[in-house]
Amino acid sequence: MILENKVAVIYGAGGGIGGAVARAFAREGAKTFVTGRQRASVEALAKDIVSAGGSAEAAAIDALDEQAIDQHLQSVIDKAGRVDVSFNAVGISNTKILGVPLVELDLEQFSLPIISYGTSYFLTARLAARRMLANKSGVIMTVTATHSREGIPLVGGYGPAQALKEALTRDLSAELAPHGIRVVGLRPNAMPETRTIKNAWEPRAKSTGMTWEQWQQMLAARTHGRRLMTLEEMANVAAFMASDQASGMTGTTVNLTMGRVDD
Numbered sequence: 444m445i446l447e448n449k450v451a452v453i454y455g456a457g458g459g460i461g462g463a464v465a466r467a468f469a470r471e472g473a474k475t476f477v478t479g480r481q482r483a484s485v486e487a488l489a490k491d492i493v494s495a496g497g498s499a500e501a502a503a504i505d506a507l508d509e510q511a512i513d514q515h516l517q518s519v520i521d522k523a524g525r526v527d528v529s530f531n532a533v534g535i536s537n538t539k540i541l542g543v544p545l546v547e548l549d550l551e552q553f554s555l556p557i558i559s560y561g562t563s564y565f566l567t568a569r570l571a572a573r574r575m576l577a578n579k580s581g582v583i584m585t586v587t588a589t590h591s592r593e594g595i596p597l598v599g600g601y602g603p604a605q606a607l608k609e610a611l612t613r614d615l616s617a618e619l620a621p622h623g624i625r626v627v628g629l630r631p632n633a634m635p636e637t638r639t640i641k642n643a644w645e646p647r648a649k650s651t652g653m654t655w656e657q658w659q660q661m662l663a664a665r666t667h668g669r670r671l672m673t674l675e676e677m678a679n680v681a682a683f684m685a686s687d688q689a690s691g692m693t694g695t696t697v698n699l700t701m702g703r704v705d706d
C-alpha cells in the first residue's frame with residue numbers, strides 16, 4: 444500500500460473526482476478526511492470507505508471559507524498528528540459558467556470561476572502548507588482540465604480559471620519544494636461517467652442531433668487510444684502522485700488527456 448499511514452484531506456469529496464480520489468487514497472492505506480459542502484454526500488462516502496476496510500472521517504466544509512478550512516485542519520492535526528496530502532477537487536456548477544459567448548458575458552459571470560477556483564485552491568493549499576512546513580514534508584494536489592491549454596468556445600472564465608490553477612501549482616512548488624513539500628496537479632480529459640461531463644455535454648449532443656454515445660465516441664476519437672479515461676484510472680494516478688514513489692514530481696500538472704493535448 445503506497446499511502447500507508449499518510450493523512451490526506453480531500454476537498455469537494457462529495458463529487459465524482461474527489462470521491463474517486465478519496466477511495467483510491469484509502470485503498471492505498473491513507474487515513475482520509477473527506478470534506479464537502481453537503482454533509483450527507485461526504486458522510487455516505489466515508490461510510491463506503493470504512494465498510495470497504497479503509498479509514499475515513501467526514502466533515503461539512505465550504506472550501507471557500509478560510510476559517511472553516513483552518514479549524515478543520517487543526518482538528519485533523521489534533522486527531523491524526525499531521526497532514527501529508529491536501530487534494531482540492533472542488534468543482535463549481537457549470538450551468539452558472541458555460542454557454543455564453545465572451546462578447547456577451549458579463550463581468551460577474553466571467554469572474555465567478557476565476558475567483559472561486561483560484562480562492563479555493565489558494566486557501567486549501569496555503570493552510571495545508573503552513574502545517575506541512577513543520578514536518579518538512581507533504582503533497583499539495585488539485586485537478587484542472589484541458590481548457591487550461593486549449594481554446595474552447597463558450598466556456599467563459601472556466602479556461603482562465605484552470606490556467607490560473609496550473610500557474611499556482613508551479614509557483615507554490617517553487618516556494619515550497621525547498622521545504623520538502625511537493626505540489627502536483629492532474630489534468631484529466633472528460634470522464635463520461637461523471638455528472639459534470641454528462642450534464643455539460645449531453646444537451647450539446649442532443650442539440651447537434653447526436654446520441655450521447657456518438658458524442659462520447661467523438662471525444663474519444665481525439666485521444667491516441669480512441670477511448671476516454673475512467674475515474675478509477677485517474678484516481679490511480681492521483682494515489683501514485685501523492686505517494687513517496689513520486690518524490691521526483693513537483694511543480695507540474697500531469698497530463699492525463701491520453702494524447703488529446705500535447706505537452
Ligand SMILES: NC(=O)c1ccc[n+]([C@@H]2O[C@H](COP(=O)([O-])OP(=O)(O)OC[C@H]3O[C@@H](n4cnc5c(N)ncnc54)[C@H](OP(=O)(O)O)[C@@H]3O)[C@@H](O)[C@H]2O)c1
Pocket residue numbers: 454455456457458459460461478479480481504505506507532533534535536563586587588589630631632633634635637638639640
Ligand atoms: N468530471 C470530469 O471528467 C472532469 C475532467 C476534467 C476536469 N474536471 C474538473 O474537476 C473538478 C471536479 O470535477 P467533478 O467531476 O468531480 O465535479 P463534481 O462531481 O461536480 O464535484 C465537485 C464537488 O465540489 C463541491 N463543491 C463546490 N463548491 C464547493 C465549496 N465551496 N466547498 C466545498 N465543496 C464544494 C461540489 O459540491 P456541491 O454538490 O454541493 O456543489 C461537488 O461535490 C471541476 O473543476 C471539473 O471541471 C472534471
